[in-house]
Amino acid sequence: MIEVHAFATPNSVKVSIALEELGLAYDLKAVNVRKGEQKEAAFVALNPNGKVPVLVDDGLVVTESAAILVYLAEKTGKLLPSDAAARIRVFEQLFFHASALSPAFGNAGFFKRSSPEPQPIAEARFSTEAERILRLLDVKLADQAFMAGEAFTIADIAHFGWLWRRQFPGLTLDERPNFSRWYEEVAARPAVQRAIARVEALVEAPASAA
Ligand SMILES: N[C@@H](CCC(=O)N[C@@H](CS)C(=O)NCC(=O)O)C(=O)O
Numbered sequence: 100m101i102e103v104h105a106f107a108t109p110n111s112v113k114v115s116i117a118l119e120e121l122g123l124a125y126d127l128k129a130v131n132v133r134k135g136e137q138k139e140a141a142f143v144a145l146n147p148n149g150k151v152p153v154l155v156d157d158g159l160v161v162t163e164s165a166a167i168l169v170y171l172a173e174k175t176g177k178l179l180p181s182d183a184a185a186r187i188r189v190f191e192q193l194f195f196h197a198s199a200l201s202p203a204f205g206n207a208g209f210f211k212r213s214s215p216e217p218q219p220i221a222e223a224r225f226s227t228e229a230e231r232i233l234r235l236l237d238v239k240l241a242d243q244a245f246m247a248g249e250a251f252t253i254a255d256i257a258h259f260g261w262l263w264r265r266q267f268p269g270l271t272l273d274e275r276p277n278f279s280r281w282y283e284e285v286a287a288r289p290a291v292q293r294a295i296a297r298v299e300a301l302v303e304a305p306a307s308a309a
Pocket residue numbers: 108109110111132137149150151152162163164165
């Protein structure tokens with residue numbers, strides 16, 4: 100069975116959502132990042148980068164949430180269009196997520212909540228960038244139902260992970276009507292709700308890093 104090493108985090112939940120959407124069975128193993136289990140030897144042997152999520156499928160180890168989403172979509176032929184023009188829209192959003200949205204949200208949250216000392220310039224820089232990205236996607240969603248067009252794809256799953264945890268960087272969708280409409284629609288999907296429940300349950304689960 101597919102194994103997923105994860106926690107209740109923005110990047111982890113994406114993998115669980117994809118697996119639930121695709122109807123694939125998986126064994127979810129808790130790596131408690133609040134206790135630093137992602138830096139323990141057993142886990143680093145799996146992912147030298149020391150971060151969740153990691154997926155293991157029949158001995159194949161896949162790291163990086165965007166790569167895992169592509170792997171699962173290609174394995175099943177779902178959630179990623181085969182038509183070249185539609186497919187590249189999904190990849191645009193995945194790369195945009197990994198290089199822009201995810202670092203902006205993560206760093207805005209770090210400088211707002213976790214930095215050992217206040218760093219106002221860094222906090223402002225990443226918060227401003229995160230707001231700019233929200234505005235950009237809100238405009239996109241005025242003209243299309245989902246992030247990469249009219250179909251729900253792994254691009255939506257990627258962005259949803261961080262939007263689900265938007266309180267960490269102190270962001271809201273209050274002034275973003277198109278983004279709010281998209282978020283509510285994705286959050287209401289039964290597979291998304293099952294995935295969130297499963298990763299949230301890891302917080303209480305006994306540690307099992309690898
Ligand atoms: N680019 C990676 C980022 C993974 C990542 O930052 N994971 C976080 C949790 S969402 C983590 O493991 N943080 C603990 C750490 O960095 O030590 C991906 O998309 O999978």
